[in-house]
Structure formats: structure tokens, C-alpha cells
Amino acid sequence: MSRYRIFNTQDAIEYAREFGRCFSSDSRLSAEEIGDGNLNLVFKIHEEGTDRRLIVKQALPYVRCVGESWPLTLDRARIEAEVLLRHGEFCPEHTVAVLHHDAELAIMVLEDLSHCQVWRAGLIAGKAYPKATAQLGEYLAQTLYHTSDFHQPSQDKKADVARFINPEMCEITEDVFFTDPYRDHERNNINPDIRADAERLWADRPLKARVASLKHAFLTRAEALLHGDVHSGSIFVDEDTLKVFDAEFGYYGPMGFDVGSAIGNLLLNFCGQPGLQTPEQASAAQDARIQDVLILWQTFSRRFAALAAGNRDQALAEPGYLDAFLGQVWRDSLGFAGTELVRRTIGIAHVADLDGIADAAARARCQRTALALGRDLILSADALHDSGALVNLLTSYR
Numbered sequence: 250m251s252r253y254r255i256f257n258t259q260d261a262i263e264y265a266r267e268f269g270r271c272f273s274s275d276s277r278l279s280a281e282e283i284g285d286g287n288l289n290l291v292f293k294i295h296e297e298g299t300d301r302r303l304i305v306k307q308a309l310p311y312v313r314c315v316g317e318s319w320p321l322t323l324d325r326a327r328i329e330a331e332v333l334l335r336h337g338e339f340c341p342e343h344t345v346a347v348l349h350h351d352a353e354l355a356i357m358v359l360e361d362l363s364h365c366q367v368w369r370a371g372l373i374a375g376k377a378y379p380k381a382t383a384q385l386g387e388y389l390a391q392t393l394y395h396t397s398d399f400h401q402p403s404q405d406k407k408a409d410v411a412r413f414i415n416p417e418m419c420e421i422t423e424d425v426f427f428t429d430p431y432r433d434h435e436r437n438n439i440n441p442d443i444r445a446d447a448e449r450l451w452a453d454r455p456l457k458a459r460v461a462s463l464k465h466a467f468l469t470r471a472e473a474l475l476h477g478d479v480h481s482g483s484i485f486v487d488e489d490t491l492k493v494f495d496a497e498f499g500y501y502g503p504m505g506f507d508v509g510s511a512i513g514n515l516l517l518n519f520c521g522q523p524g525l526q527t528p529e530q531a532s533a534a535q536d537a538r539i540q541d542v543l544i545l546w547q548t549f550s551r552r553f554a555a556l557a558a559g560n561r562d563q564a565l566a567e568p569g570y571l572d573a574f575l576g577q578v579w580r581d582s583l584g585f586a587g588t589e590l591v592r593r594t595i596g597i598a599h600v601a602d603l604d605g606i607a608d609a610a611a612r613a614r615c616q617r618t619a620l621a622l623g624r625d626l627i628l629s630a631d632a633l634h635d636s637g638a639l640v641n642l643l644t645s646y647r
């Protein structure tokens with residue numbers, strides 16, 4: 250019989266005391282449930298009179314934001330813990346630390362990062378984190394390179410592809426990223442003011458053909474162990490720190506999906522700026538987001554190339570191949586970034602960068618920008634040969 254049960258705050262306190270190994274036995278602990286994501290319970294445990302804190306995260310047997318009508322595998326908690334541990338081997342400075350996990354209870358104990366801010370909230374508030382995009386590029390290069398065939402021995406990699414197969418979570422992405430937003434589906438969440446724009450997208454056959462090819466890449470290309478949902482709400486930052494968390498969608502997939510999700514979320518913030526701040530502030534923030542995208546790609550691609558210079562596979566080390574491969578990752582990233590813009594605007598899961606805009610007319614304008622830019626990125630990914638071409642495209646949306 251399974252030991253699984255849904256935790257309350259008292260269970261979380263006892264669990265943290267036993268497995269967190271940082272609280273003294275006679276200390277008084279308090280807990281609050283702080284989960285604001287779509288899927289899980291998250292408890293913050295605090296030792297009274299000290300600054301010692303831990304996080305206890307537990308998967309529910311269903312999608313939290315929908316309810317018990319959408320059952321969901323508990324194995325996602327094992328995957329999340331194991332992806333974070335694996336990414337932590339290669340990039341400990343930018344991966345949240347997993348202190349303990351238990352697959353049967355679908356639970357993990359994490360370092361507490363509440364001294365940092367969720368990046369999305371910071372970007373919406375107009376805060377600058379000058380190191381963040383280079384740090385994220387470093388995280389992506391380290392984790393994607395070290396779990397790819399450029400580094401992993403072939404048999405080890407295939408065993409890991411099986412270990413991280415994650416079919417149920419991938420199916421969610423396959424549906425909510427690549428399928429639902431391109432047709433009239435009950436799971437979509439569409440602002441009535443932009444319904445006509447969504448309907449135009451549903452009739453756009455060249456666009457849907459490109460989305461089909463991106464979905465096909467997501468279904469078939471096991472290039473590296475992805476985080477699987479690198480959005481700005483899955484990243485904590487402060488002036489010096491960047492830490493990625495929430496990796497339950499991890500699996501072996503195309504690298505451009507992680508890079509593109511990160512770029513897409515920077516661009517969602519770019520699109521929301523005219524509705525979030527004064528025109529002068531919005532203009533400066535949009536410049537900053539364009540720079541962020543460039544720095545992210547530059548750091549990722551340069552670090553990846555430097556790591557791959559020492560790669561083990563003689564055939565993959567053939568001169569010219571690495572450049573060709575990174576060119577493919579660039580094109581994939583732009584396409585996947587486009588699908589992130591579209592799905593966060595009219596699909597099931599939205600973002601505060603757009604939905605948080607108070608004025609309804611401004612919100613609709615920014616959502617239209619996100620849809621149009623998303624469409625453009627998907628359709629023109631193969632023609633945007635370098636970052637200069639991307640800057641020109643983004644500048645035309647300012």
C-alpha cells in the first residue's frame with residue numbers, strides 16, 4: 250500500500266524537522282502553504298526566533314488550478330527532484346538545492362529562496378537584475394551541454410532518456426503549448442476583446458504548419474535533459490543570485506525548447522511594458538529586454554561552444570558541426586519562443602506581465618502585440634540569421 254497522503258501544515262512541519270536537518274529538536278516551527286503555481290502544494294517552514302527556513306513541496310494527484318477532474322501523475326515529483334539534482338551537479342550556483350526527496354510521498358525538501366524575488370514579479374515591478382540573463386545563459390549552457398551527446402557517453406545518455414521519460418507531463422506541454430492555442434479548445438482562456446485575433450490565428454495554415462514542425466521536434470528530438478518550463482516564474486533572483494526551480498516538466502528534448510521558453514518570457518514582459526509602466530519607463534524596459542535576449546543567447550552559445558571544444562565524441566567534434574548545431578538551436582529557440590508568446594496569451598496558463606495590466610484597452614493592445622510577435626517569430630525563425638535580424642524584428646514592435 251502506498252504511503253502517499255496529502256500533507257497539511259503540521260505534516261509539513263514534522264517532515265521538515267525530520268528530513269530538513271537544519272532545525273534543532275526543541276525549536277518551535279511554523280508553516281504556511283504558499284503555493285501559487287498551477288500544480289502543487291508548497292509549504293514554507295520557519296524556525297521561530299531564527300532565520301532558518303525550508304521549503305516542503307508536494308505533488309497533488311491532480312492539477313491544482315483545475316481540480317480533481319484533471320488527475321495527474323505523482324511521478325512528476327520524482328522527476329522534478331531528479332532533474333534538479335542532475336542540473337545541480339553541473340550548475341549548482343544556479344539550481345535550487347534539493348535536500349531530500351521521497352518518490353512515494355511525492356515530496357521534496359528544498360532550500361528556501363524567499364530572500365530572493367521571483368524574476369517575473371521583479372520584471373513587472375521594473376526592477377533591474379543586471380547579472381540575471383548572463384547567469385541564465387550559463388545555467389542553460391551547463392545543464393544542456395552536460396546532459397547531451399556532446400558530453401554524455403551514449404549508453405548512459407540512453408539510460409537517462411528512459412529514466413526521465415515523463416510522458417504525462419510532456420503530454421500537457423504537447424497539448425497546451427502546441428495544440429490547444431491553434432484551435433477553438435475549451436481549455437483556452439481568451440480575452441473576448443482579442444477573440445478575433447485568436448480566430449485569425451486558427452485559420453493561419455502556414456503558421457500551423459510551422460507549429461506542427463516545432464511540436465514534432467518536441468515529440469522526437471532527445472537532445473538534452475531539459476528543465477521543461479524555464480519561465481520567469483520558475484526563477485528566483487537578486488542582485489547577485491539566480492536560481493532555477495520547478496523542474497517537473499523535465500525530459501530529454503530539443504535544447505531550443507528551454508532556451509526559447511526563457512526568451513519567450515523575456516519577450517512577454519517586453520510586450521506587456523506599454524501597459525505596465527509610463528511611456529518613458531516602458532521604452533527603457535523594452536530596450537533592456539532586447540538586451541536581455543541578446544545577452545542570454547550570447548552567453549548560452551559561447552559557453553556551450555567552449556564546453557563542447559573539449560567534447561568526447563570524435564564525430565561530433567568535426568570542424569563546422571558545432572556551429573551548424575548551434576544555428577539549429579538558435580532557429581528552434583526563436584520558434585519555441587514564439588509558441589510561448591502565443592500560448593501564454595490565449596492558452597490555459599497566462600502570465601501576470603499581460604493579465605496584470607489594469608487598463609482593459611491597454612491589456613488587449615499588449616496581448617495583440619504578443620500574438621503578432623509570437624506569430625512572426627514562429628514564421629520567420631529560419632530567416633532571422635543573426636541577433637541583428639532579431640533586434641530589427643523586435644524594434645518594429647516597439
Ligand SMILES: Nc1ncnc2c1ncn2[C@@H]1O[C@H](COP(=O)(O)OP(=O)(O)O)[C@@H](O)[C@H]1O
Pocket residue numbers: 283284285286287288289290291304345359360361362363367482483494495497
Ligand atoms: N525553494 C523555494 N523557496 C522559496 N519559495 C519557493 C520555493 N519553491 C517554490 N516557492 C514558492 O512557491 C511558489 C510555487 O512554486 P512552484 O514550484 O512554481 O509550484 P508549481 O509546481 O505548482 O508551479 C513559487 O512561485 C514560489 O513563490
Ligand SMILES: CSC[C@H]1O[C@H](OP(=O)(O)O)[C@H](O)[C@@H]1O
Pocket residue numbers: 286287288312421422425478482483495597598
Ligand atoms: C495546467 S498546466 C499549465 C502550465 O502550468 C505550468 O506552469 P507553472 O510552472 O506556473 O505551474 C506549466 O507552464 C504548464 O504548461
